[in-house]
Amino acid sequence: MLRIATGIMAAVLAAAGFADSGERRAGRVAMPVVKIEQGEACVAATEEMRRDHMKMLLHQRDRTMRQGLRETRFSLKNCVECHASRETGSVLGKDGFCSSCHAYASVRMDCFECHTPLRQGRTAGAPR
Amino acid sequence: MSPDRRRFLGWGAAAAAGAALAPAFRLIELAQARSPEEAASALQRWGLLIDITKCADCDVCVTACHEENGVTGHGRPETDAQWIRQVRLRDKRTGYAQTLPLMCQHCEHPPCVDVCPTGASFRRADGIVLVDKHTCIGCRYCVMACPYGARSFIHEAVSGQKADVPRGKGMVESCTLCVHRVDRGETPACVEACNRDGGKAMVFGDLNDPSAEIYRRLRSEPSTQVRADLALNTGVRYQGL
Numbered sequence: 001m002l003r004i005a006t007g008i009m010a011a012v013l014a015a016a017g018f019a020d021s022g023e024r025r026a027g028r029v030a031m032p033v034v035k036i037e038q039g040e041a042c043v044a045a046t047e048e049m050r051r052d053h054m055k056m057l058l059h060q061r062d063r064t065m066r067q068g069l070r071e072t073r074f075s076l077k078n079c080v081e082c083h084a085s086r087e088t089g090s091v092l093g094k095d096g097f098c099s100s101c102h103a104y105a106s107v108r109m110d111c112f113e114c115h116t117p118l119r120q121g122r123t124a125g126a127p128r
Numbered sequence: 129m130s131p132d133r134r135r136f137l138g139w140g141a142a143a144a145a146g147a148a149l150a151p152a153f154r155l156i157e158l159a160q161a162r163s164p165e166e167a168a169s170a171l172q173r174w175g176l177l178i179d180i181t182k183c184a185d186c187d188v189c190v191t192a193c194h195e196e197n198g199v200t201g202h203g204r205p206e207t208d209a210q211w212i213r214q215v216r217l218r219d220k221r222t223g224y225a226q227t228l229p230l231m232c233q234h235c236e237h238p239p240c241v242d243v244c245p246t247g248a249s250f251r252r253a254d255g256i257v258l259v260d261k262h263t264c265i266g267c268r269y270c271v272m273a274c275p276y277g278a279r280s281f282i283h284e285a286v287s288g289q290k291a292d293v294p295r296g297k298g299m300v301e302s303c304t305l306c307v308h309r310v311d312r313g314e315t316p317a318c319v320e321a322c323n324r325d326g327g328k329a330m331v332f333g334d335l336n337d338p339s340a341e342i343y344r345r346l347r348s349e350p351s352t353q354v355r356a357d358l359a360l361n362t363g364v365r366y367q368g369l
Binding site: 068070120 | 162164165166167168250252253254258260261262286288289290291292294295296297299307311
């Protein structure tokens with residue numbers, strides 16, 4: 001009995017892993033076009049970033065706000081510096097780094113109601 | 129007594145002698161600029177000392193504050209945000225007039241923190257009173273509770289924010305003592321501007337640091353808190369009021 005249950009469980013897990021593989025889905029469904037502007041490596045592996053970037057931001061948010069810890073690794077400002085579009089200087093807009101994926105996933109983000117979506121560095125800020 | 133024990137006690141005596149001499153020296157140097165990996169510490173308490181007698185009739189501090197923090201109005205003084213404002217006092221009998229800048233007083237016992245239902249209004253370990261806009265629901269209890277009228281509600285959508293100063297509709301905000309600059313080891317924008325273009329009336333520093341100018345002046349010169357009767361122990365002190 002136990003052997004059968006274990007077998008079923010293994011089959012289910014294998015199927016789940018199979019269904020979850022990005023390549024399989026990409027074949028059937030159009031994937032969002034995410035334009036990565038800069039660098040080969042983010043602060044963590046791409047898979048981890050896709051899945052957990054919101055957790056990192058939330059964690060860093062409370063550390064910075066409450067304790068005054070201003071580490072740059074997971075700071076939103078740092079995200080925008082790297083990922084803002086070269087043309088518009090923003091992470092929002094049609095092909096914006098954040099908005100392209102969020103529009104695809106239909107997940108609303110509140111970050112840029114208050115935070116600036118514009119890079120502060122080289123590109124002159126275009127109105128959002 | 130074993131030699132080890134004796135040696136140990138010898139060290140203890142030496143340490144005690146060192147501690148007795150220590151008041152002349154600082155054993156742990158209070159860092160002025162924290163590293164980004166270091167949390168705000170209760171060893172420090174940031175404060176301001178404003179000498180009204182030197183306060184020229186200018187608005188350099190107000191302009192600098194609103195420029196630094198990206199506080200822009202819509203030409204509607206009733207509802208536009210104000211982080212710092214110029215208050216004019218006039219003695220009705222003698223006609224003697226004074227102006228002073230008034231902003232969040234960064235109280236030790238802030239009424240805005242007491243009334244906040246979500247914990248958004250809080251006092252950081254180093255004494256800076258802030259609004260966590262992530263948890264602020266815009267109820268405006270703190271606006272009513274603050275005896276200094278220091279808090280503003282943002283009524284309209286905001287754009288063109290500064291990277292270090294996020295602002296958005298539906299939240300309460302006030303003077304942050306330029307926390308982003310203080311964390312970099314700089315002084316608030318109002319103080320910098322006053323010492324550059326104004327009457328050199330403002331001093332910023334650590335109220336707990338005996339080597340700071342603000343500590344020495346508060347210790348040796350008279351100063352007042354606005355509404356001292358409320359016993360809030362404000363971080364902003366005035367002279368010549």
